[in-house]
Amino acid sequence: MSLAVLKSRVLAGMQAPEVTVEVHLANGLPQFTIVGLPETEVKESKDRVRAALQNARFEFPARRITVNLAPADLPKESGRFDLPIALGILAASGQMPADDLAKYEFAGELSLSGDLRPIRGALAMTFAMHRAAGASGTQRAFILPRANADEAALVTDAAIFPADSLLQVCAHFAAADADARLAHHVAGAAPAAASHPDFADVKGQAQVKRALEVAAAGGHSVLMMGPPGTGKSMLASRFPGILPPMTDEEALESAAVQSLNGGFSISKWKARPYRAPHHTASGVALVGGGSAPRPGEISLAHRGVLFLDELPEFDRRVLEVLREPLESGHITISRAARQADYPARFQLIAAMNPCPCGYLGHPSNKCRCTPEVVARYQGKISGPLLDRIDMQIQVGALAQEDLLKQADGEPSVAIAARVGEAYALQLRRQGKGNHLLSPVDIDEHCKPDAGGEQLLRTAMTRLNWSARAYHRVLKVARTIADLAGRPTIGQAHVAEAIQYRRALREQLREQ
Template sequence: MGIAVLYSRALSGMDAPQVVVEAHLANGLPSFTIVGLPEAEVKESRDRVRAAIQNARFEFPARRITVNLAPADLPKESGRFDLPIALGILAASGQIPAHKLKDYEFAGELALTGELRPIRGALAMTLGAVSSGRAFVLPSASAQEAALVENAVVHPADSLLAVCAHLAGQPPLPLQAVLPVALAQAHYPDFNEVKGQLGVKRALEIAAAGGHSVLMAGPPGTGKSMLAARFPGILPGMNEREAIESAALHSLNGGFRIEHWKRRPYRSPHHTASAVALVGGGGIPRPGEISLAHHGVLFLDELPEFPRSVLEVLREPLESGRITISRAARQADFPARFQLIAAMNPCPCGYLGHPTGKCRCTPDQIARYRGRISGPLLDRIDIQIEVPALSHDDLLRQSNGETSAAIQIRVEAARARQIARQGKPNAELGSKEIDTHCVPDAAGEALLKHAIARFNLSARAYHRILKVARSVADLGDSEHIATRHIAETIQYRRLAGG
């Protein structure tokens, strides 16, 4: 009778709880049982593990084998437990030494040949392994992203045989080196390719500086999608914490690529996307588009075409920066601190206010079209601007506007002032912080009161105007919010104010 104990990780939302893998061999009729709330993928590992052990020239014990994945009440899914299960059986049967197992954590899916295949969530699991003080053995294809975790000791392996040799003191597994960040420098389309639209570019610069959400309304062909695609290029560079959080979320879906390291995510779901696709969900909760856009941009084109029930799920994460997915048996919490950039036409046909006068929509049709966006959601969008149609002269003129790099320098300087002053971007300020850092001068306060009365703005709109005005002042390197900053900001609430 033999027993072996080793360690792995499960995935539960953004967390990676430790799983103790216990392999027990006993006398009796040959059998292979896995217990500990395994999903179908884990149950199927019995056949993969048996074939992998035999093809690696080890003996598969003809005994009563029981593998326990503890804790028993934590669901276990995917093929990441293949490697620790195989090692546990080999250690319990005395074919590999067991004394080194306590120093490592293992995860990897086995092919029938014994080769190791990549797994999802490697980065999130490595964060847990670092906190336990153990090294992590992973498939080579997953080790690159895992090594991005600070202080992580990651050993890449190509096969079950290579891991067994390492544990037996034969050729040791190498340490995974961190790839140079220069390999993953982001390349975005440039703002100087957009002709005209100086007012819109200015509004997007303010949004980038303070982390504000934006709604652009204008006829087709005015450059709304083009501007949105270039918006990530003027955002401040990602710091280490933001990069790790973003990479860990993409790793949960198996979508992280090393070349995307420290690159602001840009997500643009189609308007047929469901609410679950947007916020995440499923029997085993996975992050949705708003979480995959964490520390980046979520672009919703043709905003009124999204079902109203889908748009309403954005209200909570726009305020809190998090989304909680609750199911009967489990709950998952995902971060969702994204910048919403939305675009819409002014009417169903799109040509309301166009110089050609081609619009044939009735006032009732226009009202129904705009009514698809609820007032509470519209109230949560900081900057709301019109994108006018370009004149023929602007279209024929060569684009010679500012580059994204030049705009980004000003944005980063403004963001640095905000971090030094309050430790967060202006868009994330709470009510008390607004009272402290966003106080306008007397003339600006009088102008703001007049705007509130005239446009019937809500208390939320009042606070958002102050936060955007604070960003305008930061771009101008002004310590105080002056009347001109309030006046410019009010122009960015034109859609909400009618």
């Protein structure tokens, strides 16, 4: 047989479309050619495959070898095609049985000695394979490096066969005895979700903790503003610990995105992502990009928290790229040659000082910034972006004597229990969190009583809110009512929601 056909997958955004690896051996001068829009990493597989076959004591055919990666218009990158190319050469040259190759998909990078090295995106590829099998009714198994086995096995009912080397894979197809074949990988017990720092460590700041509890229960974005040292970063790092537990589907989505960058660890399974990029990050770092588009921080924070500390220190053009993902929950990265779509359903937690020196409103340290300087500093955050942040809260400084008198705070477990109850109530009522409510859903589920409606209209007129701000306050009020176990939004719930929308405006007005 001079032709062998195997199946593999390529990463294209969150998708992992199927790739057919065709290997043909023909007479003529010895030559090794790879076609099908391969990038540099794929072209270099010629040398890796040649050395791996020779060091594994196979014969490298002295013939004209042509490898076609179809479809030809889909760019191919990384070393994951080493294994299927090597197996295709062995099958086409008759050194390995080819009868069962159609039952499997293959991915793996080869070392020069023939060992298999881990690859990027194993979970995304397994998930795509399993989903395609459900649509077509044809179930394939997946052979990949052992280091990726636990990650790939997170996809329920996927048949995973890990291997350590090229020789083990060849022995699997050549063995007549089932005991000599590769063993089906059995997923171990799911690890416990990673723990986060506890809210009990934070003394004082009861009002801020209450606001963060509301934000966690409804999935609302938050901007915390206050002098340095008031605990903004400390509170943000503890915020993921009070979020509702992840479902299997959410955990799989989050893990698949992180797998694309090779940053997923099985120990992080069902742990809410927490990403905190430095303020020198570029727009591409936040939303993703590159010639072969990779996910950015907003996608790596999918189903978790994106914390932006020192918000005004970010370049304004960088912050503006957050506008659309905050609304849509996904990001489309377009390049001349390709396009990639990534999920970006993250919860934004931002922190900032009220002025350049940081001490505006501090009880003991005097601020020397002029009103113009303060306005210019806070103006680095554009109105359209600020309008999309649900809650804007003031984090006040505690006097030293007051701080020493403060008792330990409430533990995260107790807060998370209340958050979980409120979130479960939202799922029973509308099938999704309050932050995902559409205008039609708001009219149905967020109608306040007469007193609340009158208060909201007055606030909208006096504070010059947009229609978007009006809807976002209603969503926050709905969450506050859910935490209280109330079916109707009352005047007290609306009043509290209004207070979470005034921090930045009040600071400017005081100046």
